[in-house]
Amino acid sequence: MIIQNEINDISALLGCTNENVPLSDLMAKEGRNFSSNPDKRTFIAHAGLPAAFVEVNCDTKGLRYKRDVMQTIKSYLS
Numbered sequence: 001m002i003i004q005n006e007i008n009d010i011s012a013l014l015g016c017t018n019e020n021v022p023l024s025d026l027m028a029k030e031g032r033n034f035s036s037n038p039d040k041r042t043f044i045a046h047a048g049l050p051a052a053f054v055e056v057n058c059d060t061k062g063l064r065y066k067r068d069v070m071q072t073i074k075s076y077l078s
Contacts, residue, residue: 019057020055020056020057021055021056021057021058022051022052022054022055022066023052023054023056023063024036024051024054026056027051034051034052035051038050040076043073043076044076048073049063052069053065053066053072053073054066
């Protein structure tokens with residue numbers, strides 16, 4: 001529920017489209033800080049959803065990992 005509320009807030013504030021957009025781009029437009037290269041500790045602290053690793057679809061309210069970070073995520077989980 002918390003994540004859903006955050007996505008709703010972001011999509012309402014920024015009027016993003018239904019495309020998968022990096023969450024870090026949306027946060028930067030809003031002036032929010034984020035780590036562009038989160039380490040394992042940050043990954044865990046953000047429930048596996050740090051902004052630099054996630055794309056959001058504002059139409060479906062869906063999240064997915066960016067394709068280029070999958071190897072990093074796998075290393076954090078091993």
